[in-house]
Amino acid sequence: MYKPATIKDIALALQLSPSTVSRALRDGYEISEETKKIVVAYAKQVNYKSNPIALSLKNKRSYSIGIVVPELANSFFSQAIAGVESIAYEKGYHTIITQTHDSAERELINVNHLAQRSVDGLLISMSAQTSDYSFLKNLHDDGLPIVFFDRIIDDIDTFKVTSDNFSGAYNATESLIKTGRKKIALLSNAPQLSITNTRLAGYMKALADYHIPFRTELIRNCSKGGNDYHEVENAVKELLAMPDKPDAIFVSSDRISISCIRALKNLNFNPKEIAVAGFSNSDVVDLLQPSLSYVRQKAFEMGQIAVEMLLKLIESKYPITEFETKVLNTELHLIK
Known part of the structure; x- marks a missing residue:
């Protein structure tokens, strides 16, 4: 060997x-x-x-934190990063921010680059395409402090912070049901993401509670996380072309929500026939036409909590063996 x-x-x-x-x-x-x-x-x-990790552990800290997110243009992640920086700079740490565009390959490159820069720790929200987490596990085992936020994984035992995605999805789906909709489609992110499965569960529970049959043909996964507009548009076209087409769409992803609205507008749909609800932290979501009800996440607060967790790992004089996964409430905003 x-x-x-x-x-x-x-x-x-x-x-x-x-x-x-x-x-x-x-x-x-x-x-x-x-x-x-x-x-x-x-x-x-x-x-x-x-070995950059061994070197950084042996030497004094670099007082820099690596941040890996799917997309900086996404309002949720830009707000989360603002939360991170509000705490990090106050504590004397700099941030190095990279984006993956939901590419597993780019995520691997970015993470390795940050490790080679000897960052003191890593904050990461997983890309939509990543299913092999061994590269992160190896860095974690080498001693690099890692905290996951929003899109978390079970494979690594560390601090994590995310939203109450189940309740957010449940409330959004229920809001559509209460307007009389019974054929509610679901536009979702890549199936391996934690948020995808939890939001699917919330959607299904709302249907069950109101005795509405769950129909697999109404589910569409957008594996590129909304970064490919045509993928979302094709999914919307397929739903609208169904003989028994949906009368509502629940979109369980921030980026996909915006693309869905754009696709519906381009397809000249009748807003009276199809209602839309989704996750969105966009500052201009209330101005969108057609309008949608939306679930807003506490992105800024999530960023603050994530970096506080990471600094606890970095600055602890003794190994930490007990970890917490913090879940933040979401807010449902209905069409006025």
Whole structure:
């Protein structure tokens, strides 16, 4: 089995102390240029790779926090980041913000880049396409503090904060039912996301409580999370083309809600025939035409709680073994 070269291996081969090798690789001023050249050349020869996590844990903190979100243009995430920064800067930490555009590949690249920058910790909301979380688990096992917000996962035991997605979805679906709608379609995000399954459960419970049959043909998943408008438009077209088409649509994602409204408008639908309710933190949602009832999440507060959790992990003098998942209430705003 291949074992990567370590600083100790290089020190032994060159008959130097490990501390001298370490300082030479970091371009330390106290090491001669000749020694640096010898060490760097040999390290390259044996394909030595530094461990950024081990290095950051050994050295003093960088006072920087990595933030990974699906999309900065999404009102929810921009508000959550504002919450993070309101606490982080007050505590003397800088933030490095990256976006994945709901791409698993880009998420992996971004996370690794942040780890190599030796951030003190990571705040992440998972991309819609990610289903393999081993890269995060490996970093977590190496000692990198990680906190999940909004789109959380069960695979890693750490602090998490999200919304009461079940109640939010239930209340939105119930609001449609109370207007007399009984054929309620669901436009949803990628099925592997935690928010997708919880909001689906809330939607199904509302239907059951009002004795409305659950119809799988009324469910559409948008695996690209609303980043591909045509994916959402095609889903809406399919629903409207059904012989027994829906009389309402519940959209269980912020980004998809906006795309759904745009698609309906482009398709010249009759707003009296189809009502819409969805999740949205957009500041201009009340101006949208056609209008929709919407569930608003406490994004700013979520960001604040997430970074406070992360700072607790970063600054604790002892290992933390008991973790909390905090769930924040949502607010339903009805069409006036």
